[in-house]
Amino acid sequence: MVGVRAADASFVLDQLTGSNAKREGSSLIAPSKIAMAGQSVGGAATLAAMLKDSRVRAGINMDGTTYARIPKSGLSRPFPFMGSAGHPPGGRDNSWDRDWKLLTGWKRWLVLPGADHQSFTDVPLLAGALGLGVPGDLSAARSVEITRTYVRAFFDLHLRTGRQPLLDKPSPRYLEVKLCTPERKTCE
Template identity: 30%
Template sequence: MLSRLPLRPGLKRLIKIMLSLLLILMIIIASGIAFIEIQRHRTVALPTPSGPFAVGRMEYDWTDQSRIDPFAPHTSQKRELVVWSWYPATRVPGAQTAPYLPAKWGQANDNQIVQSDDSIQTHSVDHAPLSNSMARYPVLIFEPGMGKIPTQYTTLLEDLASHGYIIFAINPTYSSDVVVFPDGRVAESTTAGKIEDSAGLQAADRIIQVWAQDEIFTINQIDKLNAQPGDMFNQHLDLTRLGLFGHSFGGATAAQVCHLDARCKAGIDIDGDLFGNVVQSGVTQPFMVIQHDQGSCSDADCRAFQNEVHTLLRTVPKGAGYSLSVKNTEHFNFSDYGAYFSLLRPFGVLGSIDGQHGIQITRTYVRAFFDTYLNSTPSALLHGPSSAYPEVQFSTP
């Protein structure tokens, strides 16, 4: 039997060093995982709404019988949408606030990567009674970014509701990563409903037509709610004061729908590239484009987008077109990601701006715009740079 060969002293030292480094690396990884888990489950209260109203939340399940869903995995399936509403509510003492996600959604969105949804405290109450302080309320329709769902913008939507807006927010079925219907059915995103890198502009133009029809269908459904005796919103929705807005692809959809449907009285695109024929045709309603920090805007894509924005805004009524950017922000600073712990910041998805301050800027300028054009309450913030928000930079359309 061969005897074992003795290891040379230098080799022994090298093995010991390598094992020590491996142990240190394992400790670092384990500590990092533990830290992330602690942060993910740390209780986080979203920023408090700044308006005088309490906030209610409600869920709808609507099917458009006139449309076959082109994104669905099964042919002949009608287009079905889960739509959430945030609205000004009567304050109910002791009422329990709504979970960040409805219970049946569970693990239903990618927010779980950065913050456990059961650790996030909202300021909404499910099915709270509508406030009777006003006879009729202005209405807003919101769509999220591609793959996202509206609850990931709860801070913005709650704040608008607290100032007297009724918001209907659409979950784009088969484009959102996951949608859960009230009966528990789960609809995961499909290739047809998402923009693949290889598909590019052609896919975006195709998908935006479906999202635009989703918004038009939702407007029609809201009109029915307003005329339905016994419904909480009956005769309380002022559709002569209808605004559309969204983030990313949802913002692009707001522009497209304002081009298609005159019922849109004002619109906002929050950091969304433009798609559809609105790029060439423009809109005739007051419109605002809010962008993340553009820096020097020296690359070709940035310059092309700025040209599209300026072309779009040249068709709006004089003085009612706005293009602004927010320094030190990135794309997801406009969502709730800025309000809680996130692994996204080191990867450049969030900018260096204080997260809650960035969200406050978004809330303030979105409301200033809609107050001006839906409530006839002009805001000085729209006139140009403000010392209160020096991060906001205006560009001339």
């Protein structure tokens, strides 16, 4: 499934970029500023797409196990992990531990201990309307704010210009987010 999604992403890029682009508005796309974000299997597909298609300049995996294998030469493009309590260094999903040392470009490992797997999706916002409880310990509004803020900061840093201090150290505004150092198996 991950490989199919990565191939789908490449197909879409083929249709939207380059001299043979066939879609209205294709000329508005800056081929050097293409990034991908995904949650769960979508996060795994983001990594797979980056490994297969150099047009994807940056990517972020939100709470997804990584299945695609990074070559021993590494992945030098920007790629952070952002996940729930199951993803601290040495946590129950060891795919991030396995892949961390192979990410040779800009990288971060962010954990939200109060988050649930669905916290990085629209589920928290829709839960009330569907008569469901909000997953995790974060409110729907806070979950969405944190996800949007960190993903936007990452894309702004790597696709636009400008430093993003939010990604350099723990933020007093977002105390729920822990910046992890896998080499020391710590998060602060």
